[in-house]
Amino acid sequence: MEDDVPEYPDDYRSGYVALIGEPNVGKSTLMNAIMGAQISIVTRKPQTTRTMVLGIFNSDEAQILFLDTPGLISPKYLLQKAMMQAAEQAIADADIILHIADLPKLHKYEYKVDERLVALLRESGKPCLAALNKQDRVADAEKKEARNALESTGVFKAIHPISALLNEGIDPLLDELVTLLPVHPPYFPPEHLSDRPERFFVSEIIREKIFEKYKQEIPYSTEVVVVDFKEKKDVDYIAADIIVEKESQRKIVIGAKGAAIKDIGTKARADIEKFLGRKVYLELHVKYREGWRNDKNWIKRFGYGE
Known part of the structure; x- marks a missing residue:
């Protein structure tokens, strides 16, 4: 008797989404919120994530493979250099890049967007979305200013205000990510949450x-x-x-x-x-x-x- 092979619709989508951003903007918190489980460790300190961590999200219409990455920094020693190599590899492997920005921090620094980050995203040639995280901590006017600042770069297909900690705005973000994924069967069995042992x-x-x-x-x-x-x-x-x-x-x-x-x-x-x-x-x-x-x-x- 042959093993049962799951059937998927012809328009099923699957692919990799790299979570990119500065340290402590909520990349790991967002992935854990989406997964409904702690896949990446989270602390209040920057640079907690040191290597690329895969989180496998499954729905009826798609499998999204999230690549949580170390925060983007200028490396000062070999470990940090290796951490940046992990982030660069995630960008190279991804079908979509999701930039996570810290709304209160953008407000603090007068909505200046890192030009090196913009260049990195543009050079990737990948579709890019932005998630404005910690929206619960700023006023609507500040959200609008942040959105305008990111839109002015011309690299983002869409910008979503979210709160990873409060699980706000995540469903619309997921819906948009699915539409950008390639049509492809799942890479992993549906019961898998990660590829790590x-x-x-x-x-x-x-x-x-x-x-x-x-x-x-x-x-x-x-x-x-x-x-x-x-x-x-x-x-x-x-x-x-x-x-x-x-x-x-x-x-x-x-x-x-x-x-x-x-x-x-x-x-x-x-x-x-x-x-x-x-x-x-x-x-x-x-x-x-x-x-x-x-x-x-x-x-x-x-x-x-x-």
């Missing part, structure tokens, strides 16, 4: 807790590597290394009598169990690799860049 999401959840706990230096100097992941009958066993750049950072992450690492582990384990839907025993170790963010071998080993 569970290990990736576990490491990201741990890194999220580090971003939430510490301020300036430590979150940006930290990498998380899952070194063991065993699924067992009652409780999964997960061991992960937290990598920092300095011995002094290692001591801070461990904390007095291990209090800090215990707090990170407790909070991370709760979210990992929620994500996996299973009980977890989480073991964390802190190690330091001097200057890893500027070492091409460590960058490659941790899965960044080419």
Whole structure:
């Protein structure tokens, strides 16, 4: 007996949408809102997203493959350079580019649109839309000014005011994205939410807790590597290394009598169990690799860049 093969309408659409914008404008929040699940980690700090993350959205008429990307910056070290390569690769892979702009920030800077971004979008040759995020935090007059500023660039087919956090304006945005997608069968089975393995999401959840706990230096100097992941009958066993750049950072992450690492582990384990839907025993170790963010071998080993 042959396996049942799903049938799709002749006008079914499927394709890639790159989410592009500056750090902390709400790209990951928007993708999570669309997906109805946390695919990308979100914190109040910029540059939380370090690599391209795929989120697979399915409807009766389309499959949209969202590429969440690191915020666009001028890189200062090799890790940031690898992050920008991920954003550039997303633009190259995408069928559509969705630029996410921060409405309050546009107002603050008198509606000046980054010329480098405009040039990047224009050179891509891809259809571009814009989402004016955080519309709940500005007046209508400010929304109009922001819309006018983006329209004046001539690169956007449409501009949608939204609030990713409050889930406002997202349905019309999705409807328009679908109309721009190529006619194509789905790339992934409908039950898939991403192409990333569970290990990736576990490491990201741990890194999220580090971003939430510490301020300036430590979150940006930290990498998380899952070194063991065993699924067992009652409780999964997960061991992960937290990598920092300095011995002094290692001591801070461990904390007095291990209090800090215990707090990170407790909070991370709760979210990992929620994500996996299973009980977890989480073991964390802190190690330091001097200057890893500027070492091409460590960058490659941790899965960044080419």
